[in-house]
Amino acid sequence: MDMNGGQALVRALECEGVEVVFGLPGGAILPVYDPIIESPIRHILVRHEQGAGHMAEGYAHATGRPGVAMITSGPGATNGVTPLCDAYMDSVPLVCITGQVPYAAIGTDAFQECDTTGITLSVTKHNFLVTEAQDIPRIIHEAFHIATTGRPGPVLVDIPKDIVDPRNPRSAMTWYEPTDDIMELPGYRPVIVGDPDLVRAAADLICRAERPVIYAGGGILKARAAAELRALAELIDVPVVTTLMARGCFPDSHELCLGMPGMHGNYTAVTAMQRSDLLIALGSRFDDRVTGRLDGFAPDAKVIHVDIDAAELGKVRAPDVAIRGDCKLVIADLLEALQACGGVDAQADRRAWRSQISGWQERHPLVYEQSEPGEFLKPQYVLEVLRDSTPDDTIVTSGVGQHQMWASQYWRFDHPYTWINSGGLGTMGFSLPAAIGAKVGMPDRMVWAVDGDGCFQMTAQELVTASMERIPIKVALFNNAYLGMVRQWQEMFYDERYSEVYLSYDVPDYVKWAEAMGCVAMRVEAPEEVAPAIAKANEIDDRPVVLEFRSARGENVYPMVPAGQSNSDIVVDPSQR
């Protein structure tokens, strides 16, 4: 069937099962926006290209399906760089289509030209510059294949205008079905099955360990291995820490769950890893925010490291057993190997370890002090009320900073894919667009964006998108008038010399601003107002809602392992010192 490149591109997206594209048109991508009109694919018109990328990420996090963003050349593409890098750091499957100036104009400094593939080289799993219309179906299929297999990640496809413009003869092509057979990727062979000898070696280490901890990372979620992880933890009766990227992959309410480790992890999770004699790292990458000072990290622990990405094995900490493979398959093999060597009966006696852990849990729970009458709210309190007033499977997104840490600490994640945040890159402004993407992908679920006032001001305009597209997300905006996490560091490590961290409680007026963008908005200032405001917000399902929580400005996130220090030097809440 004869087509033009623009039609072929839209058709190819349909063939990949794409149901929604987040984007913003512009000169170079214009020809693709014409066939979009006839396509069943829903297009969400964003207000800034960064929003399109984060929405696609939120969609991918929530659904497990690749998110798709479509933006124009030049400034459109450069605005997309942040979400691409974010997706690269957090292994989010994303396909980003960018318009490009006509092929013959590339390299001439044409209007809205930039070297998109060059700029995005180091923030994508792979990128393509398509030079012939005939290649479009194949390359789109390859892009989705690369984005979703192996270690997932963002793939960018740069499309010169001439090969999609029906008025240009270079756009003529003959349609063909994009199938796996036509892919030309001789260098791409993701390994997914673990080496059985290594799996047996891992099982052997596990059986003999007296103080093991399962260190579950985001790879568990990417591999959709939550059930396997649970089976493993229960079979060997070993506690699990879930990293910032893995929150929800193992239920917080499970007795073996220790919660989040790391710089702002809880005392028990941090200390259990520190004292462990075996870390079973599953889809985790020994991030510096988890390990603290590396030479002091878990000094007595042997390490089993399972990851689909060979480059993660030994990157930070030399493993005793390194298994390259998909977590779902490797854990399933590990379960078999453990059963074969005697299952639960073959496990070392760990009663002392369990009781030591319970002791830490009793002595060092997460704590905060409720605000005095007349004072602004404690964010921890608000998050507890929000957690208890929303359905179990509510999806929570977050920006970056104090509110992110409190959300991760105080929420109770009992289901996978209910926590969406920017972990690796730490992108302020992620929460709101990610929530929109998640809600588009999971329209029947309640979606709350937890956000800070600093973050909110970076991507707030996407509330216009949410209003116009009738995407009823809810925003819990913690307004403490500060770039809170930076303020905390200046308080603790810069002698309380506050430099450029004050934002203001009153400017902007968040309620008016949100209302101007088509939202219902409420300001909440006292503890007794919190639950009623949330109840009201939960009832609204036809437009976005913003609740501004006036929050205590001096509140700090604890526990904390100061940057560059050992996890053994964890600083607990002042009340526990």
Add this chain to the structure above:
Amino acid sequence: MNSSVDAGASDHGHRFHTIVTTVENKPGVLARVAGLFARRGFNIESLAVAPTADERFSRITFTVDVASSPLEQVVKQLDKLINVVEISELSPTESVERELMLVTVEATGRRRHELLELVDDFRAYVLDADGSHMMLSLAARPSRLDDFEERLRSFGIVQLQRTGRVALPSLEA
């Protein structure tokens, strides 16, 4: 540069490593490979690229000056590049290395004869000549090229170009 240069301050043996990759013969692939080194501040000492017998693929041979442990990480990262089909490190003891040099040297009067003797000794070739210059070529082990270059200095080197080493695993390795 010499492949037997020792690690000096580094902890893991030789600092110079020869990496051979088979890549897809497509635009931009060299930039992807080179970019991984550039991003980490590693210098590529020499580089040779050409299509293989199967023209869909190219072989890139490069020598880098890196300690072993960061190199291992870079090699794994290189392997992740979609266009990289195969990658291996070739140790000097288990491979055959060759490099080509073209060099124009001053060659006047009685030194002309002396130069031709040197060409003979090294089994180099004279590719071009005029009354005062000769252009020579030598294909040999990189260390032999180093020696040749050293010996030519006294004649006066006008221009010199080396290709960067290429290597294949030795048959006994």
